[in-house]
Structure formats: structure tokens, C-alpha cells
Amino acid sequence: MNLTLKIWRQKNAKEQGKIVEYKINNVSPDMSFLEMLDVLNNELIEKGDDPVAFDHDCREGICGMCSLFINGQAHGPDRGVTTCQLHMRKFKDGDTIYIEPFRAKAFPVIKDLVVDRTAFDKIQHAGGFVSVNTSGNTQDANAIPIPKHDADKSFDAATCIGCGACVATCKNSSAMLFVSAKVSQFALLPQGKVEAADRVMNMVAEMDALGFGNCTNTGACEVECPKGISLENIARMNREYLKAAL
Amino acid sequence: MKLDSKIPQGPIDKKWSDYKNHIKLVNPANKRNIDVIVVGTGLAGGSAAATLAELGYNVKAFCYQDSPRRAHSIAAQGGINAAKNYQGDGDSIHRLFYDTVKGGDYRAREANVHRLSEVSANIIDQCVAQGVPLAREYGGLLDNRSFGGTQVSRTFYAKGQTGQQLLLGAYSAMNRQIGRGKIQMYNRHEMLDLVLVDGKARGIIARNLINGEIERHSGHAVVIATGGYGNVFFLSTNAMGSNVTAAWKAHKRGAFFANPCFTQIHPTCIPVTGDHQSKLTLMSESLRNDGRIWVPKKMEDAVAIREGKLKPTQIAEEDRDYYLERRYPSFGNLVPRDVASRAAKERCDAGYGVNATGEAVYLDFASAIERYGKEQARIQHLNENDAKLVYKLGRDVVENKYGNLFQMYEKIVDEDPYTTPMMIYPAVHYTMGGVWVDYNLMSTIEGCYVIGEANFSDHGANRLGASALMQGLADGYFVLPYTIGDYLADDIRTGAIPTDLPEFVAAEKNVQDMIDHLMNNKGSHSVDYFHKKLGKIMWDKVGMARNAQGLNEAMDEIAALREEFYKDVKVSGTAESFNQELEKALRVADFLELGELFAKDALHREESCGGHFREEHQTEEGEAQRDDENFAYAAAWEYKGNPRDAVLHKEDLVYENIKLVTRSYK
Ligand SMILES: Cc1cc2nc3c(=O)[nH]c(=O)nc-3n(C[C@H](O)[C@H](O)[C@H](O)COP(=O)(O)OP(=O)(O)OC[C@H]3O[C@@H](n4cnc5c(N)ncnc54)[C@H](O)[C@@H]3O)c2cc1C
Numbered sequence: 001m002n003l004t005l006k007i008w009r010q011k012n013a014k015e016q017g018k019i020v021e022y023k024i025n026n027v028s029p030d031m032s033f034l035e036m037l038d039v040l041n042n043e044l045i046e047k048g049d050d051p052v053a054f055d056h057d058c059r060e061g062i063c064g065m066c067s068l069f070i071n072g073q074a075h076g077p078d079r080g081v082t083t084c085q086l087h088m089r090k091f092k093d094g095d096t097i098y099i100e101p102f103r104a105k106a107f108p109v110i111k112d113l114v115v116d117r118t119a120f121d122k123i124q125h126a127g128g129f130v131s132v133n134t135s136g137n138t139q140d141a142n143a144i145p146i147p148k149h150d151a152d153k154s155f156d157a158a159t160c161i162g163c164g165a166c167v168a169t170c171k172n173s174s175a176m177l178f179v180s181a182k183v184s185q186f187a188l189l190p191q192g193k194v195e196a197a198d199r200v201m202n203m204v205a206e207m208d209a210l211g212f213g214n215c216t217n218t219g220a221c222e223v224e225c226p227k228g229i230s231l232e233n234i235a236r237m238n239r240e241y242l243k244a245a246l
Numbered sequence: 247m248k249l250d251s252k253i254p255q256g257p258i259d260k261k262w263s264d265y266k267n268h269i270k271l272v273n274p275a276n277k278r279n280i281d282v283i284v285v286g287t288g289l290a291g292g293s294a295a296a297t298l299a300e301l302g303y304n305v306k307a308f309c310y311q312d313s314p315r316r317a318h319s320i321a322a323q324g325g326i327n328a329a330k331n332y333q334g335d336g337d338s339i340h341r342l343f344y345d346t347v348k349g350g351d352y353r354a355r356e357a358n359v360h361r362l363s364e365v366s367a368n369i370i371d372q373c374v375a376q377g378v379p380l381a382r383e384y385g386g387l388l389d390n391r392s393f394g395g396t397q398v399s400r401t402f403y404a405k406g407q408t409g410q411q412l413l414l415g416a417y418s419a420m421n422r423q424i425g426r427g428k429i430q431m432y433n434r435h436e437m438l439d440l441v442l443v444d445g446k447a448r449g450i451i452a453r454n455l456i457n458g459e460i461e462r463h464s465g466h467a468v469v470i471a472t473g474g475y476g477n478v479f480f481l482s483t484n485a486m487g488s489n490v491t492a493a494w495k496a497h498k499r500g501a502f503f504a505n506p507c508f509t510q511i512h513p514t515c516i517p518v519t520g521d522h523q524s525k526l527t528l529m530s531e532s533l534r535n536d537g538r539i540w541v542p543k544k545m546e547d548a549v550a551i552r553e554g555k556l557k558p559t560q561i562a563e564e565d566r567d568y569y570l571e572r573r574y575p576s577f578g579n580l581v582p583r584d585v586a587s588r589a590a591k592e593r594c595d596a597g598y599g600v601n602a603t604g605e606a607v608y609l610d611f612a613s614a615i616e617r618y619g620k621e622q623a624r625i626q627h628l629n630e631n632d633a634k635l636v637y638k639l640g641r642d643v644v645e646n647k648y649g650n651l652f653q654m655y656e657k658i659v660d661e662d663p664y665t666t667p668m669m670i671y672p673a674v675h676y677t678m679g680g681v682w683v684d685y686n687l688m689s690t691i692e693g694c695y696v697i698g699e700a701n702f703s704d705h706g707a708n709r710l711g712a713s714a715l716m717q718g719l720a721d722g723y724f725v726l727p728y729t730i731g732d733y734l735a736d737d738i739r740t741g742a743i744p745t746d747l748p749e750f751v752a753a754e755k756n757v758q759d760m761i762d763h764l765m766n767n768k769g770s771h772s773v774d775y776f777h778k779k780l781g782k783i784m785w786d787k788v789g790m791a792r793n794a795q796g797l798n799e800a801m802d803e804i805a806a807l808r809e810e811f812y813k814d815v816k817v818s819g820t821a822e823s824f825n826q827e828l829e830k831a832l833r834v835a836d837f838l839e840l841g842e843l844f845a846k847d848a849l850h851r852e853e854s855c856g857g858h859f860r861e862e863h864q865t866e867e868g869e870a871q872r873d874d875e876n877f878a879y880a881a882a883w884e885y886k887g888n889p890r891d892a893v894l895h896k897e898d899l900v901y902e903n904i905k906l907v908t909r910s911y912k
């Protein structure tokens with residue numbers, strides 16, 4: 001396949017960025033999207049140009065490091081996958097593809113397509129944990145039986161990879177889906193109950209302080225979430241928040 | 247220098263508890279005066295950082311990703327072992343100990359493995375207390391499954407995302423300490439050198455990956471938890487950034503590097519398709535619980551499949567060669583990974599491979615779907631002769647167990663693995679070698695500890711499935727926090743270590759010179775160009791099967807490639823900014839040295855054991871032939887400049903509790 005790429009280039013957080021056009025030929029449909037960018041970068045380097053910076057690590061859809069807004073969609077056109085799992089067979093010969101960073105006030109650009117998502121960590125510092133000593137001197141694991149249904153639901157919430165697609169997609173740049181996933185994971189387990197009220201209050205307060213917008217129930221986040229984190233979590237978080245605030 | 251493994255005296259099952267009862271303690275008020283640097287925030291580093299901070303030490307933690315949550319441990323799929331015997335199938339600490347020593351082909355240190363088995367049960371308790379959602383049965387109790395190399399069901403899991411859930415548990419424990427100010431977290435920082443003062447590890451030089459600044463960080467001890475070095479092969483299942491740099495820099499400063507050639511090749515990965523490929527994707531070993539591995543019996547069928555004229559589903563049952571079940575009747579598809587990998591290679595080399603390149607075998611779920619479907623039909627009182635219904639019910643069970651893996655496969659290969667058998671082939675997975683450490687997990691540099699996949703101690707020549715996660719968390723939560731206290735007890739009056747000491751200045755200059763060289767080099771090829779070349783040499787000559795001639799060639803070729811790299815690599819951009827090419831160049835420079843030592847180690851070990859297979863040393867049936875008389879030792883290499891000049895030190899492995907026998911899974 002031969003493609004035209006229109007890529008956001010930005011030297012650093014301070015400088016203005018702009019879209020730059022590149023042509024790339026002989027793209028195999030079996031390549032992943034990131035492998036296609038590797039090929040482009042190799043060509044740029046051998047020509048003496050600056051390669052395009054983008055975040056990635058596991059390339060298996062699990063670390064949450066890759067991002068990219070592709071043709072106006074977080075992680076591109078395929079449903080339920082991250083950018084590293086997106087394959088070029090989803091595109092057609094001759095396509096023009098727009099590639100931009102995940103934009104949000106709380107995610108400043110570091111370079112080109114790389115953004116700073118440490119705001120997500122800060123929300124977790126505020127309460128994304130169960131306060132238990134790490135000594136291992138806890139009770140036997142089977143002394144806390146948990147109905148399979150609850151454990152599965154909790155697991156589903158816990159599979160959020162912290163990629164930020166929900167924020168990038170949301171017209172308000174809200175982090176509700178991400179935060180609610182963590183709140184839900186613990187709210188569904190007996191281990192998390194004791195400090196449930198503090199957790200939700202603290203995490204929500206931190207989220208607001210960091211400049212994320214509010215949720216207006218548009219639901220775009222759920223659609224673009226590569227891990228299928230459901231809006232149900234936001235509802236659960238709202239209930240937890242109300243309960244805690246009363 | 248004589249290697250002292252510091253294994254405590256006494257019977258094996260008392261060593262660790264006796265040891266803990268007799269070590270020096272640091273009182274809480276004094277811990278506040280002690281700084282510990284932890285490099286790496288995977289399962290090993292994350293759990294260590296959280297626990298050390300909780301104990302009261304000041305911790306500085308480093309990782310190259312933008313968040314500790316993204317460490318490579320996140321990708322582990324299958325599960326984590328623990329001798330809980332929840333299933334009542336005869337498991338015990340001793341059996342886990344035995345399986346692990348045997349699995350490692352008797353090249354691991356008994357005392358460490360026993361300790362690992364002892365603390366394994368605590369790991370599960372700990373993780374559950376932290377809210378890690380491990381898989382449950384309908385009764386609310388924890389579920390288990392079995393993994394290769396064992397006959398009991400002792401693997402705890404969270405679907406195919408066990409590493410993710412365990413890491414998020416450690417990450418949350420870290421977050422709690424970061425929130426309290428006990429851990430200072432340095433994201434997007436890469437350790438580029440180790441600083442020794444008076445022979446002790448006292449700090450690191452790190453590069454801030456966002457602005458390129460070179461920073462000095464001091465501490466009373468340094469813990470290296472930077473994972474494995476499988477990426478020396480370029481293609482592996484490791485995350486793209488996984489590297490050997492921190493461990494290698496410690497090696498260059500005096501830490502011995504043990505058994506570098508012990509690498510695990512995992513049998514169930516998605517096969518390579520083309521030159522563009524950047525990494526390989528693992529299909530969890532747990533799939534072998536239900537999937538059956540086969541190739542066609544008849545050569546003409548294999549050829550027809552490769553040419554696209556036949557589909558696997560058209561091959562009759564009696565024309566399929568379930569070669570693992572045939573060769574190893576008692577373990578069948580659950581033989582250890584090295585055995586399964588070599589058996590796949592053997593069939594493909596003989597011409598029975600099933601994809602276009604002839605390097606793939608089938609992993610087939612048809613009979614599992616039918617078996618589960620019938621079981622469900624019976625449970626739900628439905629008609630078990632209704633094939634369509636049975637298929638649907640069975641498919642649901644399989645989907646529930648492995649759904650995300652199947653989805654991953656489909657995305658990459660563009661085929662539905664429920665209806666067409668998966669294609670798999672072995673790939674480099676993780677490394678058993680690493681920095682040599684004593685029982686306390688301290689390297690041959692005082693105050694430099696190495697934990698998790700970065701050290702060498704617990705796995706011998708083969709890591710069994712679900713044992714790496716166990717070791718990472720055991721080291722970080724339960725072992726290091728004790729052993730490091732014994733060392734730090736002498737440092738309570740030392741005070742903060744200043745970073746303007748000449749040793750810091752010299753180490754920083756060392757790093758700066760290297761960066762300057764790379765940036766000013768007017769070469770013509772990208773870093774990946776060299777990395778791929780290195781990977782090809784490694785895979786062809788130092789890979790799944792090795793021989794003396796190939797290894798000698800590999801050493802020369804790697805040395806030549808290293809020279810070419812320094813002359814001809816081209817790194818664009820500037821050093822004082824975010825520069826991913828420079829990051830890669832610094833990592834590949836170290837791989838180019840490690841690769842040569844790796845080959846040297848494989849060359850000197852004139853035997854086959856676990857993941858190390860020397861073609862000169864095999865039985866008539868093609869099984870690995872160990873030489874306990876001459877090679878029952880860990881090979882610890884001392885740095886002497888050029889990797890090929892490294893000097894060998896031997897730690898003799900003494901087996902007092904387990905008898906060395908031929909490892910058989912027949
Ligand atoms: C696909 C896959 C599946 C697996 N499945 C299983 C399984 O089911 N069961 C099992 O037991 N094992 C499994 N493993 C193996 C297991 O995941 C690893 O052995 C284990 O996670 C290693 O943990 P670690 O903490 O030692 O290192 P890692 O998790 O690799 O962490 C390394 C850390 O070091 C940091 N780092 C590295 N270099 C530097 C540097 N120079 N400066 C600063 N920071 C640095 C990184 O940022 C990271 O934080 C699997 C591995 C893979 C690849």
C-alpha cells in the first residue's frame with residue numbers, strides 16, 4: 001500500500017506544532033500501525049531528518065503506553081484495540097491518514113505525538129489503593145471469599161490500562177471513566193470497603209484539581225475505550241460519591 | 247575473588263526462618279536517615295520500593311516509562327505459582343521446590359528456591375488483601391490452573407492478564423507511599439551508570455528522558471530491578487524498551503554476570519511474518535492446558551497446507567501427529583517450555599511446518615470446545631448430542647478462559663482461532679541469567695542488590711511458567727526488605743551521601759562522553775539497523791540450538807558489528823531533549839557487549855541443560871544431555887574490558903536435598 005501521512009510535529013511543550021505531510025510506500029497489510037511508523041522513522045533517519053516521536057512499549061495492547069489520535073479517533077478506526085494492535089489491513093491503498101497526539105489540558109505535549117499523562121498517576125496517589133501493609137502477614141487469601149460475579153466485575157473494571165483515550169475522546173476532557181474504573185474495582189470487593197468513602201472523595205477532588213473536565217454523559221469514552229470499560233462504572237462511582245458526600 | 251553465596255547453615259526448611267531471626271535490624275527512627283535507590287518498578291522493583299518505604303526508608307524509584315504501572319511485568323499473561331494446596335492435589339512447599347529445581351535442570355541454587363517456595367503462599371495472601379481480583383470459583387474461593395512442567399494445579403491467575411493485575415497491586419502499594427511522600431518517583435528516567443564510593447554502591451547516574459539532563463542521585467544502597475535482556479535478540483516477547491543497561495553497567499563496575507546464555511524460548515508465540523516485525527507476541531502457556539499441539543503426519547499434507555491448498559480442519563484425526571503426546575505421554579502438551587520448543591523446531595526442521603515460512607505448528611482447541619460443551623450440556627440438562635449447541639456452550643467456556651488471548655491472536659493474524667487452529671512457533675521469552683547475587687540478593691559489589699528477572703539465582707537453566715512473577719514479588723515484598731536491613735544497619739550514622747564526590751563526577755563524565763560520541767557520530771545507519779543485525783546473529787548462532795563453530799563465529803561477528811556500530815551509527819536530534827533514538831542507541835551499545843559474553847558463556851558450557859542446548863551434547867532421542875560431573879555450577883563472569891576477556895568464576899551448586907537425576911517428562 002502507498003499512503004499519505006499527515007502527522008503533528010511539535011518540538012517541545014513550548015513551541016507551536018504543525019501538521020507535516022509524509023509519503024510512505026510498500027506498506028504491508030500485516031504491519032501494525034506502529035511498525036508502519038517505525039518504517040517511516042527509519043527512512044527519516046537515513047535521510048538525516050528527525051524521526052517522529054511516539055509513545056509505546058509492550059506492543060501487545062496491555063501497557064497503555066501507546067496513544068495516537070488517528071483520523072480523529074483515539075487509537076484509530078478499529079474497535080476495542082490500542083494503537084499497537086491496530087493493523088494496516090484496516091486501511092486502503094492511497095489513503096491519507098491524520099495522526100495527532102491525545103490532546104487535553106491535563107495532558108500537555110512533550111514532543112510530537114508524546115503527551116504527559118502523569119496526571120493519571122497523581123489521581124492514584126490520592127487514593128487508588130487499599131491501605132494494607134505489604135508484610136504478607138495478612139489473613140489467608142481464601143478467608144475472604146468473594147462471589148465469582150463480583151470478582152469478575154471487579155476484574156473487568158481493573159483491566160483499564162490507563163491509556164487516556166477516554167480523556168482524549170471526551171469533549172470535556174473528563175477523566176471520569178478512568179477514575180471510576182479504579183473506584184469500582186475496590187468498591188466491588190470487601191477489601192476496599194473500609195476506606196471507600198475517603199477513596200472516592202479524594203480521587204474525585206484530585207481529578208478536578210488537575211484540570212480534567214466534567215462528565216456530561218456523552219458516552220464517547222466508552223465507545224473509544226480499548227478495554228471496553230463500561231459507563232456502568234461511572235454510575236457506580238457517582239453512587240459511591242453521593243453516599244460518601246452525605 | 248572467591249564467590250561466597252552466604253547460604254545459611256542448617257536444614258533447608260529452617261534456613262530462611264533462622265536467618266530472619268538472626269539478622270541485624272534497623273530501628274524505625276534510623277531508617278529515616280537512610281536512602282535507598284530502586285531502579286525499576288516492575289513486580290520486583292515496585293514491590294520492593296513500596297515495602298522499603300513502608301518500613302521507613304527514604305526511597306527513590308526510577309523507571310523509563312511514563313508511569314510505574316507500565317513496567318514490562320504488566321504483560322505477563324498466564325499466572326503465578328504458589329504452594330497453597332487449595333486443590334488438595336498433593337501440592338506442598340517441598341513439591342514446588344522440587345518442581346522448580348528439576349524444571350531448571352538442576353542449575354539453580356537450592357536454598358534460594360526453597361525460600362521462594364516458602365514465601366509463595368504469602369504472595370497470594372498479600373495480593374488478595376490489596377484487592378487484586380484473582381480468578382474465583384463459584385463458591386467464592388480462589389481458582390487455580392496448571393502450567394507446564396508440573397502435575398498439580400497451583401497457578402493463580404486473573405484471566406490472561408495476571409501480570410497486569412499483580413503489577414497494579416504493587417503499583418497501588420507504591421502509590422500509597424508516594425502519596426505519603428516516602429517514595430520519590432522518577433518517571434521517564436533511565437539509569438546509565440552505577441556510582442561506587444569506597445567500593446560500595448552509593449548512587450546512580452540517570453538521564454531525564456524528557457529534557458536530556460544528566461542527573462546524579464545518591465543513596466546508601468542501590469537496588470537494580472530492571473528486568474531481563476531477551477531483547478538482545480531484537481525479536482522477543484519483551485516490551486520494546488526492555489534492556490540490559492543497568493545490569494550491564496553494574497557488571498562493568500564489578501558485579502559478576504552469571505549464566506548469560508540461559509534464555510528461555512517460549513513454545514507458543516505467534517510466528518514471524520516479515521522483516522517489518524518489531525516484536526513477537528506470546529500466546530500464554532496456559533493455552534496448553536486445553537489446546538493440543540500437532541502437525542500433519544504426511545509430508546504431502548504439510549506441503550499442501552503451506553501452499554494454501556488444504557485447511558487444517560480438512561486433515562483427518564488419524565493423519566495428525568500430536569507429537570508432544572506421542573513423545574511425552576505422561577506430561578503430554580504440558581512438558582516444560584524448552585522441551586516443547588525444541589520438539590516444535592524438530593518437526594519444522596523435518597519439513598512439517600504449517601505456515602508459509604514453514605516455521606509454525608498448530609495449537610488446536612476443537613477437542614476442548616467439544617469436551618467443555620458436552621460437560622456444560624450435562625450440567626444444564628441439555629442435549630449433549632446437539633453438535634451445534636455443544637459447540638456454542640464449549641466455545642463460551644473457552645472464551646471465558648482465554649478470550650483476550652484469542653482476540654489478540656485474531657487481531658494480529660486475521661484468522662478466527664475458534665474455528666481454525668492457531669499457529670504458533672517458539673520465540674525468545676525471558677532470561678534466567680543475570681547479575682550474580684548471593685543469598686541476600688547482593689551482587690559482588692557491596693550495597694548493590696539485584697532482584698527479579700535481572701538476577702540469576704532461582705531458575706537454573708529454565709524458568710517454568712508462572713515462576714518469574716512469583717520470584718519478582720517474593721524478592722520485592724518478602725526477601726530484600728529483610729536482607730537489605732542487615733547491610734544498612736551499619737549505615738545509620740553515615741548521613742546523606744553527597745553527590746559532588748569525585749566518583750559521581752567521573753561517572754557522569756563517563757556517561758556524557760558516550761552520549762557525545764553517539765550524537766556527534768556522522769554515521770549512516772539507524773540504531774535499529776544494528777539491533778536487527780545483532781538479533782539475527784544471536785538467533786541463528788546462539789538461539790535454540792548452538793554448536794561450537796556457530797558460537798565462535800557469533801563472537802567474532804558481534805565484535806565486528808560493535809565496531810561498525812561505533813563508526814557508523816547515526817543518531818538524529820539533540821541530546822538535550824526528548825530523543826528516542828538516543829535512548830535506543832545507549833541500550834543497543836550494551837546489548838552489543840552482552841551478546842558476545844552470552845556466546846562465550848554458551849561456548850564454554852559443554853553440556854545441554856534446560857534452555858541451553860548444545861548440539862554436540864544430546865541423547866540419541868534428541869534430548870538434552872547434562873554433564874553434572876563438570877558443569878554443576880553457576881558461571882559468574884568478571885568484567886575485564888572486552889567481553890571475550892571476561893574471567894570465569896564458578897559457584898559450585900551443591901544439592902543436599904534433591905538428587906540430581908536425568909530430567910525426564912516421558
Ligand atoms: C508476554 C509475557 C508473558 C509472561 N507471562 C508470565 C507468566 O504468566 N507468569 C510468570 O511468572 N512470568 C511471566 N512472564 C515473565 C515475567 O513477566 C517477567 O519475568 C517479570 O515480570 C519481570 O519482572 P521484573 O520486575 O524483574 O522486571 P520488569 O517488569 O521488566 O521491570 C523492569 C523495570 O525496570 C525499569 N528499567 C529498565 N531499565 C531501566 C534503566 N536503565 N533505568 C531505569 N529503569 C529501568 C523499567 O522501566 C521497569 O520499570 C511473562 C513475560 C512476558 C514478556
Ligand code: SF4
Nearest residue numbers: 160161163164166225
Ligand atoms: S478507561 Fe479505557 S480509555 Fe480510559 S484510560 Fe482506561 S482503558 Fe484507556
Ligand code: FES
Nearest residue numbers: 057059064066084
Ligand atoms: S504499546 Fe503497550 S498498549 Fe500499545
